[in-house]
Amino acid sequence: AIAGTGWVAYGIYESRHPADQADPDSNKKTLVILGTGWGSVSLLKKLDTENYNVVIISPRNYFLFTPLLPSCTTGTIEHRSIMEPVRNFLRHKKAAVTFYEADATKIDYEKKIVYINDGSDVKGATSSNEVPFDMLVVGVGAENATFGIPGVREHACFLKEVNDAQQIRKRIMDCCETSTFKDQSPEEIKRLLHMVVVGGGPTGVEFAGELQDFFSNDLKKWIPDIKENFHVTLVEALPNVLPMFSKQLIEYTEKTFKEETITIRTKTTVKNVTDKYIEAESTGPDGKKVLEKIPYGLLVWATGNALRPVVKDLMSQIPAQKDSRRGLVVNEYLVVKGTENIWAVGDCAIANYAPTAQVAAQEGAFLARLFNQMARTEEIEMELKHLSHVQEVAPSKEKRDEVFAQIKDLQRRLRRVKQMGPFEYSHQGSLAYIGSEKAVADISWLTGNFATGGTLTYFFWRSAYLSMCFSTRNRILVIVDWVKAKMFGRDVSR
Ligand code: NAD
Structure with missing residues (x-):
């Protein structure tokens, strides 16, 4: 009813x-x-x-x-x-x-x-x-690109589907709780609390920012034992993160990550993954390549599409x-x-x-x-076919003229309908959240492009994403979640 x-x-x-x-x-x-x-x-x-x-x-x-x-x-x-x-x-x-x-x-x-x-x-x-x-x-x-790198499918988490996000959430809590297990060795504690993200595109950057927020706002308070060792590292093969953003926003993101104590390892390519560490080749300022083992507790793989x-x-x-x-x-x-x-x-x-x-x-x-x-178009063409038959068998000149006018009108409509141009993409801009209530945005206006980053951009990011949500129901649920997280903190149960 x-x-x-x-x-x-x-x-x-x-x-x-x-x-x-x-x-x-x-x-x-x-x-x-x-x-x-x-x-x-x-x-x-x-x-x-x-x-x-x-x-x-x-x-x-x-x-x-x-x-x-x-x-x-x-x-x-x-x-x-x-x-x-x-x-x-x-x-x-x-x-x-x-x-x-x-x-x-x-x-x-x-x-x-x-x-x-x-x-x-x-x-x-x-x-x-x-x-x-x-x-x-x-x-x-x-699907997720792994470039055939051994061990990725077996040991890394991806971030494409709901199941992936749930798996990551469980894994974060598992690492934190296991690191505080009775008599856990110092090396294991360090490893378990090392959160490694591979891929410095928007997916990797946004996840690293969210994870650091979770630690700074909630985990640190509820599980103080992990405070000294919890660390997020972002690994990227290219010389910088967020290659699709303007230079100024790349620098702003890198500076913000530094303040948030997220380590960015650029010019570092992951070559192999085992259950406890990744093997990565990094290129030093002198061009020398060094292969090293980086232990991890959580590994999130965000290297794009295949x-x-x-x-x-x-x-x-x-x-x-x-x-x-x-x-x-x-x-x-x-x-x-x-x-x-x-x-x-x-x-x-x-x-x-x-x-x-x-x-x-x-x-x-x-x-x-x-x-x-x-x-x-098909509908009009069928109507036209029918009308031309009616015109042929019309008993009088008046009737023929009447049908002729209808045909002309339909032909005009058909020309209008058929006038559809090819697909043209209109770029509205790129947005990414980078943690600690800051976001970066490259926005396209009629007058040109402009780049912005910071807390105001974060509110813009929020309102833009809210307006893009599928339904009013989704919008309300997202707002309620944001309010809940702000008032009570995030839920740290597994
Ligand atoms: P991406 O393709 O944008 O970035 C992947 C990064 O991983 C690249 O910079 C690449 O150099 C790096 N990489 C690849 N192999 C590596 C290795 N072995 N070791 C270290 N680094 C390695 O991937 P994405 O972030 O998943 O994004 C996919 C697409 O979706 C992109 O087009 C992106 O623009 C889009 N996207 C946009 C947004 C946004 O606008 N906020 C958010 C998510 C995704």
Whole structure:
């Protein structure tokens, strides 16, 4: 009863219920969308689902607001606050959408079939199947790059999914508690409390900042024994961190990290990982290379993206994609080169932009407009066909003139609809949290770019991320988490 009332005005409930939706229509073209990340979800948000038989396939039945994932590793934000169930927003679409929680294991380009596997723990359930498509959008993202470095997959934590953040949170507490175990040796205490982050991109920098905050604001108070030995080190192969930011902000970040007592080890490349230490090669000012062992308790690996096997396999089936190494090469309308009915968005596509959430979201919104327009074009063309037949068999000159005017009007509308330009990315800027309530921002305005860093930028960072959250529900939950962390401190239970 509540769903149909004034709650709508507050954005808390919407009036449409799955029972009120038009059923999926298998007579329409089947549009299969892979993934529920930034690209696919922003496409779904704006897509008129009544034009197609829409099927979504993703191993995650929720959208994850990834920019706030580093905050989940320390409990500043609870992970459910940044998750939005797919079912929640699909029920607001005019026509029903089919959702399968499954991995797309293979795409057969020739046969136009996606093979899926649900990997469910429920015994006896059907777990693999095939989904045919007329049109396909690949928005499966990327996996963590390890560059084949031995030991990374076995011993390091990543920071891409909710499970990763939960694992890191447990590991931090495990290291702290184990270091205070009765008669723990001084070397073990030092090792356990050494938190190493590999990769000085925004993911590594934001996580290092959050972790140091957790220590300075909470851990130090609740577990004073770890005070002397807790230490965060950021390891980066290049000469500086945050290469995509301006020089002035890189320097500001490095200075802030120094004040926060986070060690940055630049020009240091990790070559091997064991369960207790990493082996890294660092280049000194004289150009000499030194190999050293760095013991760690927690190792977080944030060295960027790599292709998923399902994308690699699809590329191997399309001759025009054979030379590409980094992902599916797309044209200016995001069509996968060498195909006519496959589009790609987000981190699995290469369209001359960095693999960011901002790019993926804009690409998804562009595809929604394109698909809505394609459906509208088809509709008008069918109407035109019908009218020209009516005109041919019209009994009088008046009737023929009337139909002729209608045809002219439709032709004008068709020209307008068809006038959609190619995808153009509009860069709004880059933002990153760097700890101790400071953030850095490279912002693009009409008048040019400007760089800013500090506490004011931190409030800007907060409000920008809040406004980008998926729903009002998410926004409220995030604000409550921030208030909770400020008032009571972060939760240090495992
Ligand atoms: P990244 O690709 O931006 O950075 C990875 C870093 O790891 C690189 O600087 C690389 O030199 C370093 N590295 C690689 N191998 C190494 C090794 N063996 N030893 C030491 N260092 C090594 O990765 P990311 O931070 O995960 O970001 C991925 C993408 O997502 C980027 O395009 C980024 O811009 C975007 N992103 C943006 C934000 C933001 O804007 N706030 C946040 C997260 C991610």
